[in-house]
Amino acid sequence: MGTITERKRKNGKSSYTAQIRIKRQGSVVYQESQTFERKQAAGAWLKKREGELAQPGALDKALRGGVTVREMILRYLEEFERVRPLGKTKRATLKAIADTWLGDLADTDLTSQRLVEYAHWRRSEQGGAVQPQTIGNDLSHLGAVMSVARPAWGFEVDHHAMADARKVLRKMGMASRSKERDRRPSLEELDLLMTHFSEMQQRRPSSIPMPKVIAFALFSTRRQDEITRIRWADLDEAGQRVLVRDMKNPGQKLGNDVWCHLPDEAWAIVQSMPRLADEIFPYNSSSISASFTRACKFLEIEDLRFHDLRHDGVSRLFEMDWDIPRVASVSGHRDWNSLRRYTHLRGRGDRYSGWLSAGSVKEAPRLLAAFTKS
Known part of the structure; x- marks a missing residue:
């Protein structure tokens, strides 16, 4: 059901794309892919995701035709900007998240595990090799979107996902608040x-x-x-x-x-x-x-x-x-x-x-x- 494809980047390093295709009566009814730096990571994700989709009702849930994280973010930006302009940092951060692989996830797939996975990716060279403070800011701004997605728009968002992910990442030292500045002009x-x-x-x-x-x-x-x-x-x-x-x-x-x-x-x-x-x-x-x-x-x-x-x-x-x-x-x-x-x-x-x-x-x-x- 799943395949792993190796691709060479411009810098000579390899990346591995794990892809899942599910067919019914000869037609592809569902497909999903994810790219990793290591083949072992791609294989682990493939095995884990195939197990999830094999659960009763999981495929129907995936085929539900919900919204993506990108669509949630864009709706949040559009509706909140009408009321009051958002800060340029928050706006830029949310747009950047929407453009990553996380933006392709369906609302039902935005679990604490995927948020932790996103944090690991952001720490990697492929994700920008950012500091824990930056990951903390990413999650904070995305959390604002998730907090209104279910009650305001009826999207299938796990309201415990962000809290659980933050708890894990703080214990791992992978997400933290921004450092307090003490800069004063002379x-x-x-x-x-x-x-x-x-x-x-x-x-x-x-x-x-x-x-x-x-x-x-x-x-x-x-x-x-x-x-x-x-x-x-x-x-x-x-x-x-x-x-x-x-x-x-x-x-x-x-x-x-x-x-x-x-x-x-x-x-x-x-x-x-x-x-x-x-x-x-x-x-x-x-x-x-x-x-x-x-x-x-x-x-x-x-x-x-x-x-x-x-x-x-x-x-x-x-x-x-x-x-x-x-x-x-x-x-x-x-x-x-x-x-x-x-x-x-x-x-x-x-x-x-x-x-x-x-x-x-x-x-x-x-x-x-x-x-x-x-």
């Missing part, structure tokens, strides 16, 4: 960025005022997408706070609107912005990200991300002896464990106190001027 790096973007604005006055955006991200601790969603109508002048709509939260993505206090520096930046649109910062979030990334590359600033400004802003407040409730009133965090991940102390006091008025190098623009000049 004053010298911020000087370079402010100088670079100030000069760019002088040449192109219509460009995004990145000095203000960067400073606001740092002092407000707001995320990149949140900054571009804030509206003038959501500003509480009397309370010096702003309503951050749909704030990112693992358990509640939509409708999670949180009032966040704006420290004096962030408040000054808001007051300096011209009221040209409904949004306070009416710019494209992706454009801000791309501009920041290009600048860091041009200035040879290594491993600095826009999101690190939020880490820096939270850590700064703790260094200034703010207590947990007061810091959380700015950052919007609900619990200390989440807030702790953003806290990387570098001493005591406000390291920006002198830099705000003069800058840490002679050639740097005055940051205060950067966000008080409209």
Whole structure:
């Protein structure tokens, strides 16, 4: 019933494709294939899969004509994008999963065993030789799809499969959470960025005022997408706070609107912005990200991300002896464990106190001027 075919790759190495064909009355009614790096692995899969299909009702289940994992992912992307744009990392990860062999699996075949098999494949050279953190991210994003596939669309998805697979993979050390970043920009790096973007604005006055955006991200601790969603109508002048709509939260993505206090520096930046649109910062979030990334590359600033400004802003407040409730009133965090991940102390006091008025190098623009000049 099954065959194994050897194929030579461009690099000279061999791969082995195990294929199952089932015929009834001379016609092929079912076929399935899987490719492996080792012939022994292909043979083991073939034997295992043939045994599964030999079980009563297994072939009828396979022929049911359900949906594939790829179709589930594409439906998830289409329907959720209508409500709220997904993060570019999540979108890219799900599309990449859909393009792998896992995307060809039927919903009924998406078991914990196949998810563990996928993790092994991702660790192999053929699957990208990725780290456990990447596998953990893959499973996390795919888990979001699986969690709605059965209750929302009636797909035959085993709701225990992902939990069981994660438990096994964690014990094997093959899946883990992303490493906590502790990267904070130095004053010298911020000087370079402010100088670079100030000069760019002088040449192109219509460009995004990145000095203000960067400073606001740092002092407000707001995320990149949140900054571009804030509206003038959501500003509480009397309370010096702003309503951050749909704030990112693992358990509640939509409708999670949180009032966040704006420290004096962030408040000054808001007051300096011209009221040209409904949004306070009416710019494209992706454009801000791309501009920041290009600048860091041009200035040879290594491993600095826009999101690190939020880490820096939270850590700064703790260094200034703010207590947990007061810091959380700015950052919007609900619990200390989440807030702790953003806290990387570098001493005591406000390291920006002198830099705000003069800058840490002679050639740097005055940051205060950067966000008080409209």
